Amino acid sequence: MNPVEIIRNKRNGKILTNKEIDYFVAGFTSGDIPDYQVSAFAMAVYFQGFNSDELYQFTKEMIETGDIVTPSEDMRNYVDKHSTGGVGDKITLIVSPIVAACGLKIPKMSGKGLSFSGGTIDKLESIPGFKVNINRNDFLKQINEIGIGIIGQSDNLAKADKQLYAIRDVTATVESIPLIASSIVSKKIASGSKNIVFDVKVGVGAFMKDIKTGIELANTLVELVKDFGGNSIAIVTNMNAPLGNYVGNSLEIIEVIECLKGNLPKDIEELVYELAGELLIIGGKATDLLQARIMVKEKIDNLEALNKFSDLIKYQSGDSKIINDYNLLPQAKHNIVIKSDNDGYISFINAEQIGMLSLSIGAGRIKKTDEIDYSAGIYLPLKIGDKIKKGDVIGKIFYSKENLKLDNIINIFKSAFEFSINPVDEPTMVLSVIS
Ligand code: URA
Numbered sequence: 001m002n003p004v005e006i007i008r009n010k011r012n013g014k015i016l017t018n019k020e021i022d023y024f025v026a027g028f029t030s031g032d033i034p035d036y037q038v039s040a041f042a043m044a045v046y047f048q049g050f051n052s053d054e055l056y057q058f059t060k061e062m063i064e065t066g067d068i069v070t071p072s073e074d075m076r077n078y079v080d081k082h083s084t085g086g087v088g089d090k091i092t093l094i095v096s097p098i099v100a101a102c103g104l105k106i107p108k109m110s111g112k113g114l115s116f117s118g119g120t121i122d123k124l125e126s127i128p129g130f131k132v133n134i135n136r137n138d139f140l141k142q143i144n145e146i147g148i149g150i151i152g153q154s155d156n157l158a159k160a161d162k163q164l165y166a167i168r169d170v171t172a173t174v175e176s177i178p179l180i181a182s183s184i185v186s187k188k189i190a191s192g193s194k195n196i197v198f199d200v201k202v203g204v205g206a207f208m209k210d211i212k213t214g215i216e217l218a219n220t221l222v223e224l225v226k227d228f229g230g231n232s233i234a235i236v237t238n239m240n241a242p243l244g245n246y247v248g249n250s251l252e253i254i255e256v257i258e259c260l261k262g263n264l265p266k267d268i269e270e271l272v273y274e275l276a277g278e279l280l281i282i283g284g285k286a287t288d289l290l291q292a293r294i295m296v297k298e299k300i301d302n303l304e305a306l307n308k309f310s311d312l313i314k315y316q317s318g319d320s321k322i323i324n325d326y327n328l329l330p331q332a333k334h335n336i337v338i339k340s341d342n343d344g345y346i347s348f349i350n351a352e353q354i355g356m357l358s359l360s361i362g363a364g365r366i367k368k369t370d371e372i373d374y375s376a377g378i379y380l381p382l383k384i385g386d387k388i389k390k391g392d393v394i395g396k397i398f399y400s401k402e403n404l405k406l407d408n409i410i411n412i413f414k415s416a417f418e419f420s421i422n423p424v425d426e427p428t429m430v431l432s433v434i435s
C-alpha cells in the first residue's frame with residue numbers, strides 16, 4: 001500500500017477501506033509513515049471527515065496500537081467522566097468523590113492542561129506528596145477499597161493517539177470532530193470504560209466554539225461509544241466564562257474542598273448536580289435525575305463526599321491535612337487586587353483570555369517543558385449578571401514569578417470583562433443532553 005495514495009483518496013473525499021485505515025494507523029504508530037505524511041492525512045481528514053464506518057475502524061485500530069483493559073461483567077458499577085476541557089473546570093474532582101460516596105467505582109485517567117484549558121492532573125499535583133503515577137495493582141486495590149482513583153494517562157494506551165495528537169497540535173488539525181472523537185474514545189475504550197458521561201464544553205473557553213459543533217461532537221462521541229458496545233451520555237455545557245471563582249491549580253483544589261463542604265458557586269452547582277446525576281443513572285444507582293440529585297445533596301451535606309476526597313488524597317500519598325488547613329498548599333508570594341473602572345452589570349467574562357492570562361503568570365505551560373507554579377492563579381469573585389460599581393474588586397491575581405509586566409496583566413484581566421447598563425440574565429450552564 002502507498003501512503004500517498006491513501007492521503008490522496010481522503011483528500012478527494014473518498015471513503016477509505018478498512019485495510020487502508022489499518023495500514024495508515026499502524027504505519028504512523030511504528031514510525032514507518034513519516035510525520036509530514038501524517039500531517040497531510042490529518043489535514044485531509046479535517047476537511048473531508050470520516051463516515052461512521054471509517055471512524056469506527058480508525059478508532060479500533062488506534063485502540064489496538066496499545067494495551068487494552070478488558071472490562072468484566074462485574075464492572076456494571078464502574079463509571080467514567082470526561083470533559084473536553086475548559087477554564088476553571090474542576091468538576092471531575094467534585095463529582096468523582098460524590099459518586100464514589102454513592103457506591104460507584106470511578107477509576108479515572110486524566111490529562112494535564114492543554115493550551116488555555118486546565119488539567120485535573122496538574123491540579124492534583126499541587127497537593128503536597130500526591131502521586132499521579134501508581135502501579136496497576138495498587139490502583140486496582142485502591143478502586144476496590146475506596147471506589148476512586150485518579151492517575152495520569154498511561155503511555156501504553158492507544159499509542160497512536162499520542163503520536164497523532166502531537167502532530168495535530170502543531171498543524172492546526174486539533175479541531176476536527178472525527179479526530180477528537182477517535183482520540184477521546186480510543187483512550188476510554190482501551191482503558192476498559194463502558195459507562196461514560198461526557199461533558200462537551202462549548203464557548204470561548206472551549207475547543208468547540210459554538211453549540212452546533214458541540215452538539216455534533218456530542219452525537220459523534222455517543223454513537224462511537226455505542227459502536228464499541230458501551231453506554232454513554234454527552235452533556236453539552238456552557239464554557240464562555242471561567243467556572244467557579246478560581247482559576248489555577250492549588251486555588252482550584254481549595255475551591256473543590258469548599259464545594260465538598262457545601263459551598264458551591266451557582267455555575268458549579270448546576271454542573272455538579274447534572275453530571276454526578278447522570279453518572280449515578282448510567283452506573284445504575286438512580287433511576288432518574290430527581291432521585292440522583294437527592295443522593296448528591298445527601299453526600300455533600302453529610303460530608304461523605306469530602307471524606308472520599310480525603311481518602312483519595314491519602315491513598316495517593318498526598319497530605320490530607322490540606323482539607324482543613326489551606327496554608328499547607330503552595331502559597332503565592334504576591335498578589336494584586338484589581339478594581340472595576342465601570343458601573344453596571346457584568347455581561348461577559350472571556351474564559352479563554354483568563355485561561356491564557358493564567359498561563360502567563362505560571363499556572364500552566366506555554367511550552368510543553370515549562371514547570372508549573374502551582375500557587376499561581378486568579379480569583380474572580382463576580383459572575384455574569386452581577387451588578388457592580390466603579391471601584392469594586394473584580395479580581396485578584398496570585399503570582400510568585402518576578403519581573404511580570406503587572407500593568408499589562410491588569411489590562412488583559414480588565415479587557416476580559418464586558419459590562420451592560422441593563423440587567424443581564426445569569427447564563428444557563430447545561431445547553432443540551434445527548435443520549
Ligand atoms: N482531548 C483528547 O483527548 N483528544 C482531543 O483530540 C481533544 C481533546
